Amino acid sequence: MTIVQRSVSVMVSQEGQQVLNVSVGLPPSDAYLFVVDESDDLGLWAKIEREDGLHHLLLRWEYILSVDIRAGEGKGLGFQ
């Protein structure tokens, strides 16, 4: 299963919440909604909008408690 280019809900540890707060100014939260650019051995690369434009943020696995992907819904074009 891939999470790249998906919108995911990420639960992070208290320490991770502090990191996100200090580094990119995100308010502490039970869960964060991120669009994943890439995932690698280090963690998740997520898109983050800031005052000066779009950033790519690395959230390290050590701060991540869970990643929740909505299974989604079927959307169709109907019969072609």
Place this chain on the structure above:
Amino acid sequence: MEVTVYGSRIFDHQWEEARRCLKNDLPELSPEQRKAAQRYRISEEDYARQVLAQQLSTDRLLETTAKFGKLLEDSIRARGLDARVARIQLNDLRELYEIEVSLNGKRTQFTVDETVVKDLLERGSATAEASIARIIDLNLGQRVIS
């Protein structure tokens, strides 16, 4: 041919399009989506931009799925088979096309890896084209493994 996409993703181009969208043109959020925006502590506007990016990306996936379905059907017909693609679905999380072909009144199901289709449609790969042809032949009884 029934064309569906199960799941969703957000492409960079559609993300940019949603970022540039005027506030008044953003989709109206449902009460559940408003609640989700609160939970994630993001503004309703930012949430609506993500919803729009997802909708635009799903439209693109549907278009590609329909295009591949048509190519597949043409390729099957070129073999002189009395068959049609009854259903094609992109399973987004598994990155697979799930295909149901009606052949001589019987239904046959098989899958094609999305990577192979990307190689064909985005890179014009002859190897991918040959792989798809082989998948058709193996699944529709035109070929046996030697």
